[in-house]
Amino acid sequence: MNLSGAKALMKSLECEHVDTIFGIPGGVVIPIYDELFNQEAITHYLVRHEQAAAHAADGYARATGKVGVCMATSGPGATNLVTGIATAYMDSVPLVALTGQVTTDLIGNDAFQEANITGITLPITKHSYLVHEASEIPQTIKEAFHIASTGRPGPVLVDIPKDVQTMSARFEYPKKVHLPGYQPTYEGHPGQIKRAAKAITEAHRPVIYVGGGAKISGASEEVRALAETIVAPVTMTLMGMGTLPAEHPLSLGMLGMHGTKYANYAVTESDLIIAIGARFDDRVTGKIASFAPNAKIIHIDIDPAEIGKNVRVDIPIVGDVKRVLQKLIPLLKDTHTKEWMEKVQTWKREYPLEFGETGLKPQYVVREISRLCPDAVVCTEVGQHQMWAAQYFSHRHPRNFISSGGLGTMGYGFPASIGAKIGRPDETVFDLAGDGSFTMNCQELATAVAYDVQVKVAIFNNGYLGMVRQWQELFYDRRYSQTKLSEINFVKLADAFGAHGIRVDSPSEVAPAIEEALAVPKPVIIDFRIEPEECVFPMVPAGAALNEIIDAKNGG
Amino acid sequence: MKHTVSVLVQNKPGVLARTAGLFSRRGYNIESLTVGVTENEAISRMTIVVAGDDTVVEQVTKQLNKLIEVIKVSDLTKESYVDRELVLIKVTADSSNRAEIMQIVNIFRARIVDVAPKSLIIEVTGDEGKLDALISMLKQFGIKEIVRTGTLALGRGPKVIQSGKD
Numbered sequence: 001m002n003l004s005g006a007k008a009l010m011k012s013l014e015c016e017h018v019d020t021i022f023g024i025p026g027g028v029v030i031p032i033y034d035e036l037f038n039q040e041a042i043t044h045y046l047v048r049h050e051q052a053a054a055h056a057a058d059g060y061a062r063a064t065g066k067v068g069v070c071m072a073t074s075g076p077g078a079t080n081l082v083t084g085i086a087t088a089y090m091d092s093v094p095l096v097a098l099t100g101q102v103t104t105d106l107i108g109n110d111a112f113q114e115a116n117i118t119g120i121t122l123p124i125t126k127h128s129y130l131v132h133e134a135s136e137i138p139q140t141i142k143e144a145f146h147i148a149s150t151g152r153p154g155p156v157l158v159d160i161p162k163d164v165q166t167m168s169a170r171f172e173y174p175k176k177v178h179l180p181g182y183q184p185t186y187e188g189h190p191g192q193i194k195r196a197a198k199a200i201t202e203a204h205r206p207v208i209y210v211g212g213g214a215k216i217s218g219a220s221e222e223v224r225a226l227a228e229t230i231v232a233p234v235t236m237t238l239m240g241m242g243t244l245p246a247e248h249p250l251s252l253g254m255l256g257m258h259g260t261k262y263a264n265y266a267v268t269e270s271d272l273i274i275a276i277g278a279r280f281d282d283r284v285t286g287k288i289a290s291f292a293p294n295a296k297i298i299h300i301d302i303d304p305a306e307i308g309k310n311v312r313v314d315i316p317i318v319g320d321v322k323r324v325l326q327k328l329i330p331l332l333k334d335t336h337t338k339e340w341m342e343k344v345q346t347w348k349r350e351y352p353l354e355f356g357e358t359g360l361k362p363q364y365v366v367r368e369i370s371r372l373c374p375d376a377v378v379c380t381e382v383g384q385h386q387m388w389a390a391q392y393f394s395h396r397h398p399r400n401f402i403s404s405g406g407l408g409t410m411g412y413g414f415p416a417s418i419g420a421k422i423g424r425p426d427e428t429v430f431d432l433a434g435d436g437s438f439t440m441n442c443q444e445l446a447t448a449v450a451y452d453v454q455v456k457v458a459i460f461n462n463g464y465l466g467m468v469r470q471w472q473e474l475f476y477d478r479r480y481s482q483t484k485l486s487e488i489n490f491v492k493l494a495d496a497f498g499a500h501g502i503r504v505d506s507p508s509e510v511a512p513a514i515e516e517a518l519a520v521p522k523p524v525i526i527d528f529r530i531e532p533e534e535c536v537f538p539m540v541p542a543g544a545a546l547n548e549i550i551d552a553k554n555g556g
Numbered sequence: 557m558k559h560t561v562s563v564l565v566q567n568k569p570g571v572l573a574r575t576a577g578l579f580s581r582r583g584y585n586i587e588s589l590t591v592g593v594t595e596n597e598a599i600s601r602m603t604i605v606v607a608g609d610d611t612v613v614e615q616v617t618k619q620l621n622k623l624i625e626v627i628k629v630s631d632l633t634k635e636s637y638v639d640r641e642l643v644l645i646k647v648t649a650d651s652s653n654r655a656e657i658m659q660i661v662n663i664f665r666a667r668i669v670d671v672a673p674k675s676l677i678i679e680v681t682g683d684e685g686k687l688d689a690l691i692s693m694l695k696q697f698g699i700k701e702i703v704r705t706g707t708l709a710l711g712r713g714p715k716v717i718q719s720g721k722d
């Protein structure tokens with residue numbers, strides 16, 4: 001069967017069971033959009049900025065575990081995707097970005113709206129393709145989805161010149177991929193698993209340190225089983241939150257720069273760190289030389305390049321964490337953690353997360369959202385509110401906390417929440433936002449209203465680029481250089497787009513506002529006018545060791 | 557410490573940019589990089605000389621392996637191998653010193669490939685030690701230009717680097 005490149009692309013996407021695309025058309029992708037016009041299997045969401053297309057596809061992917069798909073035209077359309085692709089790359093999110101390109105005879109000529117997008121995205125994609133012939137499309141799409149979603153997932157970009165979209169070629173969707181250079185290791189080495197089991201059995205002060213890899217692998221049950229079998233505390237990175245429910249007695253919450261004191265103390269005094277799908281990022285380890293100084297380290301990860309990158313590892317296990325844990329757990333025998341658990345529980349009692357009571361506290365707002373919508377999918381922007389969302393929401397489910405961890409992209413959360421809600425329409429989806437971050441992609445209110453995607457945005461409105469202001473307060477002598485934000489009437493903004501807006505000034509209005517937001521069948525913005533100079537604590541100052549953690553009493 | 561790394565890659569457009577880009581963005585130092593097709597024309601071999609300790613080279617190897625088009629990476633430095641480089645050297649030469657230069661060229665089993673009234677081009681292959689020695693001998697005459705291919709290397713003995721990942 002002969003098909004045009006654009007038709008072949010649609011057919012290929014169908015073969016990959018794609019039903020959702022986020023994008024914006026433009027000159028060189030009109031043939032593709034013309035094909036979209038004809039078919040029903042795929043819903044295209046027209047966003048208002050390509051960055052939001054990438055973030056929405058990313059949020060969709062994180063919420064569902066499926067591959068997210070976004071599309072843009074050449075040149076500015078493609079370059080607008082860049083931040084979204086980089087965000088997905090840093091957090092290992094399966095994404096396929098489709099871009100149009102100028103016709104093959106013009107490539108390299110600085111043609112109108114030409115940008116070398118495969119070159120620009122080289123360091124932020126898992127792989128990329130510039131398609132030269134319509135006949136390459138089925139194979140390329142097959143490979144792109146395979147690469148994006150297997151091994152350590154990541155974004156793949158497919159750049160398709162306009163003439164390739166219109167030329168015709170034989171269509172046959174391949175059944176298999178042949179990628180001799182790409183064979184991820186899924187099964188852990190049995191000898192290494194045995195060594196790990198021995199080290200665990202011998203440990204007295206083990207800590208399980210869980211990253212985003214555990215979610216990707218779907219290993220929540222296994223992490224819980226490991227923790228309960230050996231009776232060891234579990235701490236999670238921002239990306240790992242929800243792997244073990246926050247209420248679980250063995251959970252220590254988050255570790256690192258804004259982690260709990262007890263998680264950071266436990267890691268520092270541990271004699272065995274069991275790292276699961278985590279990568280020892282500097283926000284997690286603090287001063288690397290003082291990270292778990294007396295501990296052996298077991299590192300389980302599907303990406304061999306992560307092992308030994310930042311810390312020395314005693315027992316590396318390359319493999320899919322779920323499969324490795326399934327092999328490891330049956331080998332474990334009695335452990336000697338009774339004393340250790342007593343110590344950890346004492347820390348937990350002695351150093352709980354706490355906040356003051358004056359005015360409208362952001363931590364209180366997060367707790368109320370958590371109380372009223374415990375099973376909501378929570379997306380965040382980047383800043384103080386992101387850390388409060390991590391600390392004070394009682395995370396229960398692995399795919400319910402969606403946040404830009406590696407890149408820290410302001411403007412991520414709102415479009416991601418739209419993608420998440422489209423992926424899981426029956427669930428409550430919140431974006432916990434900063435007033436600064438939200439305005440970076442607030443144009444997407446138009447998208448949410450147009451498609452009736454009923455996300456609820458809670459703006460933690462402190463009138464500042466709060467996280468930067470906090471650093472200025474603590475480390476730059478309160479010189480608030482360029483961090484004060486001008487006033488925005490978010491209720492009117494919501495109104496202008498046809499969404500619903502609510503303003504909250506005092507603690508007593510918090511719960512009724514959340515209830516109203518849930519009840520109104522529209523996208524909703526709640527403008528929480530929080531304490532403007534509240535800080536995120538506890539905090540490990542940049543470059544300090546994890547146990548040099550400060551709080552409001554000794555830091556602020 | 558220098559490591560000579562042999563990399564088999566799929567012979568596709570963009571693969572060189574991907575590989576070289578990896579080095580610059582991760583901050584590894586390339587001393588030299590050569591690339592050309594192998595006995596199988598769908599596959600090219602790169603020989604990359606990197607400076608760095610064992611941990612750096614381990615990271616380089618792992619990061620290279622992550623590239624989809626990279627089929628196999630092996631650190632030849634761990635085994636016994638042959639390495640060669642070809643250099644063309646243009647030296648200042650006239651009738652007063654041409655004979656002396658030719659003598660040096662003979663000792664090093666190099667060749668003169670171009671003669672002009674005021675210059676010579678010398679072609680030489682060998683390993684790094686030999687090339688450095690010749691270049692330093694020629695300095696006294698005045699070196700006008702040098703061009704080097706970069707190091708090529710193969711492991712010794714019958715063993716071959718298979719094009720399948722382990």
Ligand SMILES: Cc1ncc(C[n+]2csc(CCOP(=O)(O)OP(=O)(O)O)c2C)c(N)n1
Nearest residue numbers: 383384385408410434435436437465466467
């Ligand atoms: C795109 C982008 N630009 C700049 C930054 C640096 N940055 C990190 S947090 C922050 C402040 C965020 O302000 P806001 O969204 O109001 O959140 P708050 O910290 O006040 O809760 C800034 C500017 C960033 N992370 N991302």
Ligand SMILES: [Mg+2]
Nearest residue numbers: 434435464466
């Ligand atoms: Mg703010």
